[in-house]
Amino acid sequence: MDHSERGPVAVVVDGYATGIYLPAAFERHGVQVLHVFSDRSVRNALAAPDLSSYIASFDADDEEALIEELRRWSPLCVVTGSEMGVELADRLAERLGLDGNGTELSAARRDKYEMIEVLRRAGIPCTQQFKSSEPEKLGAWADELDSYPVVVKPLSSTGSDGVTFCADRAAVITAARNIQSSADLFGSRNTEVLVQQRMDGTEYIVDVVSCRGRRFLAGVWRYEKRMLDSGRRIYDKDVLLSPDEHPVEELASYIHIVLGALGIDYGAAHAEVMMTDAGPMLVEIAARTNGNSHPDFHNACMGTNQIDLVAKAAVDPDAFITGYAGQTYQKRAEGMVHNAMTTLSGKVTGFDERAIEEVNSLDAVFKMIVKLSAGSHIVPTHDLSSSPLRIFMSHQSRDAIIDDYRRIQKIKDQIFLLS
Secondary structure, three states: OOHHHHOOEEEEEOOOHHHHHHHHHHHOOOOEEEEEEOOOOOOOOOOOOOHHHOOEEEEOOOHHHHHHHHHHHOOOEEEEOOHHHHHHHHHHHHHOOOOOOOOOOOHHHOOHHHHHHHHHHOOOOOOOEEEEOOHHHHHHHHHHHOOOOEEEEEOOOOOOOOOEEEOOHHHHHHHHHHHHOOEOOOOOEOOOEEEEEOOOOEEEEEEEEEEOOEEEEEEEEEEEEEEOOOOEEEEEEEEEOOOOOOOHHHHHHHHHHHHHHOOOOOEEEEEEEEEEOOEEEEEEEEOOOOOOOOHHHHHHHHOOOHHHHHHHHHHOHHHHHHHOOOOEOOOOOEEEEEEEOOOOOEEEEEEOHHHHHHHHOOOOEEEEEEOOOOOOEEOOOOOHHHOOEEEEEEEOOHHHHHHHHHHHHHHHHHHEEEO
16 A cells, blocks of 8 residues: 555654654644654653654664655655754655755764864854864863863763863863763763863854745744853753844854755754854754744744744745745744753652642743653753753743742742652
């Protein structure tokens, strides 16, 4: 039987994290969805896909067999649901003859060292960097740079995993060894480690959706992070900017150039950019949606969201280009995403429903996600994955959001009951 008789079908690769919202977005266009795991054996820290949202699911252990199976379904498109699926999605789209970003620069869209080197070769301003599997060589490079503090990080992880600011050579060596002694958030062992010159300035998020190289600016947010004594910077607040607010226009122009250099002409992109005295410089970019995406929340703040726009661009590219290409989001309400930190440590035995209700009843709280379950362990926050709460906040008044943010700091740890 030709599976295409079922009607239009899309393929989502590794529908973890914010990829969990993609099946519903495609269904709103009357499109059913297949799921592909790039490597189901790898344990990762991302929210798992709900396979009941898909009409079938496949593994990529035998990529040739997978290609033949997908051909029988005649899919409209292949999109990535999360960071770990970027390279496989590129390969599948290319092999199936579908629109996509191609495989020539796939590695540079995942490997943070190669990413910056592509920009350097294109003449785009970027930071100095060095990678090695030998911590001592990383320390020697940092000494030669003579511009402490420097940033040490894994090559291909996400969510501030392992990112450490180091004030001297010894700290660089220690941070590199710590990274090599652990797996990244996708379950892969860290062998080589990256050290970069620190960029001074204000850091921003720039979210984009592209189709045939035509782009819609889907949101610009200002990061407000906290520095821990360990040298780790952790996420605290992502604050939505108005499209006419400085430096949105300059950031958008810069990211358009970056996307072109990295060959990201289709689908979502989530960039982190430092606005320095010399202008914008890329921290890193991912060819997938913002990890803090929540369609309903983004609709409330901006009237659009990356998830639905990815589906629209894939299913009806002409309509996307007519309705969105070259345009910019609008701000309907103030928005902020708060990734709460904790100093708690122990086994979670349950939750204080009164504390949860107290947070949810605050005027500016749109939705709170409790990231832990009963029986799991809570640890002091050291990166994004160890933040126990994600709180989406929206209001017509930014002051009201900040007032409720302060109230949350007094309540958040009461939510967790520990053994």
